Amino acid sequence: MSRTAPAQTGGKIPAQPGPRQMVRGQQMATQAADTRTNAQDRTAATDTGRQPDAPGGSLVADAAAQGVIPGAGPVPGAGERATVRLRETGPDEPPRYAPEWLELREPADAGARAHDLLDPLRIRLANLPGKAGYVIHDLGCGTGSMGRWLAPRLDGAQHWILHDRDPYLLHFAAVASPRSAADGSRVTVETRRGDVARLTPDALAGASLVTASALLDVLTREEIDTLAAACTGAGSPALLTLSVAGRVELSPPDPMDEEIMEAFNAHQRRDGLLGPDAVTVACEAFSERGATVRVNPSPWRLGPGEAALTAQWLRGWVGAAVEERPELAARAERYLHDRLAACEAGELRVTVHHSDLLALSRPVGGAS
Numbered sequence: 001m002s003r004t005a006p007a008q009t010g011g012k013i014p015a016q017p018g019p020r021q022m023v024r025g026q027q028m029a030t031q032a033a034d035t036r037t038n039a040q041d042r043t044a045a046t047d048t049g050r051q052p053d054a055p056g057g058s059l060v061a062d063a064a065a066q067g068v069i070p071g072a073g074p075v076p077g078a079g080e081r082a083t084v085r086l087r088e089t090g091p092d093e094p095p096r097y098a099p100e101w102l103e104l105r106e107p108a109d110a111g112a113r114a115h116d117l118l119d120p121l122r123i124r125l126a127n128l129p130g131k132a133g134y135v136i137h138d139l140g141c142g143t144g145s146m147g148r149w150l151a152p153r154l155d156g157a158q159h160w161i162l163h164d165r166d167p168y169l170l171h172f173a174a175v176a177s178p179r180s181a182a183d184g185s186r187v188t189v190e191t192r193r194g195d196v197a198r199l200t201p202d203a204l205a206g207a208s209l210v211t212a213s214a215l216l217d218v219l220t221r222e223e224i225d226t227l228a229a230a231c232t233g234a235g236s237p238a239l240l241t242l243s244v245a246g247r248v249e250l251s252p253p254d255p256m257d258e259e260i261m262e263a264f265n266a267h268q269r270r271d272g273l274l275g276p277d278a279v280t281v282a283c284e285a286f287s288e289r290g291a292t293v294r295v296n297p298s299p300w301r302l303g304p305g306e307a308a309l310t311a312q313w314l315r316g317w318v319g320a321a322v323e324e325r326p327e328l329a330a331r332a333e334r335y336l337h338d339r340l341a342a343c344e345a346g347e348l349r350v351t352v353h354h355s356d357l358l359a360l361s362r363p364v365g366g367a368s
């Protein structure tokens with residue numbers, strides 16, 4: 001985690017109750033401060049990107065009900081018991097990610113990102129015609145962690161266009177945006193609300209770079225195809241980071257690790273989402289369109305210093321697995337209890353494998 005450079009940001013994500021202090025009511029109240037409806041507040045996502053149904057076992061259910069931040073794992077809606085089915089807003093309601101979850105994972109993400117992909121990207125950017133500055137589109141920006149990490153690592157003036165469908169997160173991204181590049185050049189941002197799965201080459205016209213972080217695995221094959229077509233059609237390179245790889249290692253091991261991992265991966269693949277298959281599909285989609293693709297590992301390496309993130313991740317991971325396979329509930333309760341105890345005692349280490357992908361599309365006329 002030591003590779004994280006301090007981001008030069010113009011502001012901080014506004015203080016909110018931290019995940020450990022936040023009880024469920026506060027969590028929902030914080031979310032309700034935005035203009036969203038109660039119906040929207042019932043929707044929660046894991047980084048697996050779907051609205052969960054009811055968790056099964058009581059510890060797992062309690063964890064989901066009281067301790068899981070939206071984004072980390074299955075979370076019941078306001079006022080619901082964990083045993084009540086959650087999908088009340090209809091299948092079309094987009095999943096939600098709490099800024100607290102994105103903030104909690106940001107240092108681990110920063111430490112995990114594949115630095116080896118930066119040099120080929122810098123070379124590509126340096127060879128672009130026109131030196132007026134770079135236009136960078138960050139898709140599914142959340143609170144803007146990708147820009148905070150990348151902008152200070154690239155030379156030259158940059159204008160970041162931050163895309164997300166959640167206006168609440170876009171607000172945080174704008175407030176805490178990076179202000180200067182590696183060489184001190186100016187960094188500016190604008191936000192765009194919309195569905196990144198429907199981007200066209202026109203929407204990316206003039207892009208120097210497209211980025212995304214923790215996005216691909218919550219998309220479908222069709223959506224990744226659309227994304228690849230938009231990037232390659234605009235002649236833009238794409239740095240698509242931190243997609244789950246479907247592999248997790250825990251130390252010390254437990255006989256249930258594998259079973260939970262498989263159930264979690266199945267949960268990720270619900271409703272046609274790609275989950276751990278996303279990077280393979282993205283590689284195909286970009287390669288078929290003439291891009292050169294590189295994939296590097298970007299694992300979270302979580303130890304005692306990341307106990308808060310690990311605990312949240314565990315709750316979400318096990319909760320999603322039980323939601324997928326309710327018959328695991330009783331044994332998963334014991335498993336989660338033991339894992340959380342080991343985490344609190346500083347005895348647990350977890351490696352959550354991810355992949356970063358760099359796709360270098362053929363430049364087209366007008367890419368600047």
Ligand SMILES: C[S@@+](CC[C@H](N)C(=O)[O-])C[C@H]1O[C@@H](n2cnc3c(N)ncnc32)[C@H](O)[C@@H]1O
Binds near residue numbers: 195214218
């Ligand atoms: C796991 S979060 C990652 C956020 C951020 N990139 C980061 O790394 O912290 C996924 C983000 O993608 C956004 N998102 C997911 N699908 C989207 C879509 N189809 N259109 C626009 N935004 C989307 C979510 O609102 C959320 O902010």
